[in-house]
Amino acid sequence: MEKKYTKVIEFSKDEVTNEFKEGERIVVQEKLDGANASFMRDGNTIRAFSRLTELNEEDNLEGFYQFSQTLNPEELVNGFVYFGEFLTERKVEYPEQHQKKFFLFDIYNPRLQRYLPFRDVKREAERLGLSLVPVFYEGEYVDKNHLQSFVGLTKMGAKVGDKENTGEGVVVKHAEGKTQSQKFVKLLGEGFKEVKKYKRKSKPLTPEQLFAEEVITEARVEKHLFNLIDQGVLDKNYKEEEFGKILKLLNPVVLEDAIEEEGNMLPKDYDEKKLSKAVARKVSKFTKEFVK
Structure with a gap:
C-alpha cells in the first residue's frame, strides 16, 4: 500500500479539542458509511486499494477495482493518491443510485507529504467527473456546538434502521490541506460512537x-x-x-x-x-x- 489514509479522531479526545482555532477556515463533510478506498496513477496504469491492501481483479472490494480501471490514467496526476468512500451494504442505507459508487474526499501529494487544499480536491472532482462527499459547511471555524449542529444530517437520503434522512456524523478538516501535525476530526451520532460512559452498578469492575x-x-x-x-x-x-x-x-x-x-x-x-x-x-x- 502506497499511502494509508490518516486516522480520523473523535472530537471528544483531548488531543484534538483545540485542533481548530476561531476564524480558521475549515470544511465539514458528511461522514459516509462505506468502504475506505483509493486509487493512484503509476505510470500508465491505475493501482487501487482498500483500507489495508492493494486490490486486483479477484480481490476487488465489491467492484471498486473494476471502477478504478474505467478511469483514464492520463487524466490523473501521477503519484497522487485519490481517497474516497465506496458505498457498499452497511449499517447506513443509501438510495440505490448511490450504491457501488465512489465519492472522493481527499487527495494526497506524496512529494510534499500533505493533503491538498479542499478547493483543489473540488476542482479535481469536477475535472475528472467524480462525485464529491457532500459538504455541509465551508468557512471559518466557530465552535464545537456549531459543528455538532450538522451531526445527523444527510444530503444522501441516508437511513439508519427506521430513521429516515439520518446520517452517521461529520468529518471536519482544515480547508487549506493537512500538514503532518494537523488532525482529521469526526463527530458521530449516538448509534455510531465507539466509546460510551459505563453506568456504574453495584458490583465494582476491574x-x-x-x-x-x-x-x-x-x-x-x-x-x-x-x-x-x-x-x-x-x-x-x-x-x-x-x-x-x-x-x-x-x-x-x-x-x-x-x-x-x-x-x-x-x-x-x-x-x-x-x-x-x-x-x-x-x-x-x-x-x-x-x-x-
Whole structure:
C-alpha cells in the first residue's frame, strides 16, 4: 500500500479539542458509511486499494477495482493518491443510485507529504467527473456546538434502521490541506460512537473490565466486522455456524484498535490477559447479535 489514509479522531479526545482555532477556515463533510478506498496513477496504469491492501481483479472490494480501471490514467496526476468512500451494504442505507459508487474526499501529494487544499480536491472532482462527499459547511471555524449542529444530517437520503434522512456524523478538516501535525476530526451520532460512559452498578469492575465496557461498543465491533468483509477475509453472507471463526478474526483486531485509540484510559500496570478476556467477552456479545 502506497499511502494509508490518516486516522480520523473523535472530537471528544483531548488531543484534538483545540485542533481548530476561531476564524480558521475549515470544511465539514458528511461522514459516509462505506468502504475506505483509493486509487493512484503509476505510470500508465491505475493501482487501487482498500483500507489495508492493494486490490486486483479477484480481490476487488465489491467492484471498486473494476471502477478504478474505467478511469483514464492520463487524466490523473501521477503519484497522487485519490481517497474516497465506496458505498457498499452497511449499517447506513443509501438510495440505490448511490450504491457501488465512489465519492472522493481527499487527495494526497506524496512529494510534499500533505493533503491538498479542499478547493483543489473540488476542482479535481469536477475535472475528472467524480462525485464529491457532500459538504455541509465551508468557512471559518466557530465552535464545537456549531459543528455538532450538522451531526445527523444527510444530503444522501441516508437511513439508519427506521430513521429516515439520518446520517452517521461529520468529518471536519482544515480547508487549506493537512500538514503532518494537523488532525482529521469526526463527530458521530449516538448509534455510531465507539466509546460510551459505563453506568456504574453495584458490583465494582476491574480496570480491564471497565475499559472493555466503555470502549468495546457495538459500533466498534461492527466497524471491524465490515472491515473483514472489505478485506475479503470474510464473506458478506456469513452464516451463524461461522460464529467461532468470526470471533477468532475479530478479537485481535478489535483489541488492537481499542488500545491504539483509547489506551490512555487504561492504567499503566493493566493485566494483558484480563484485558484480552474482558474484550473477548464484549466482542462475543455483540457478534452474537450480528450473526443471528
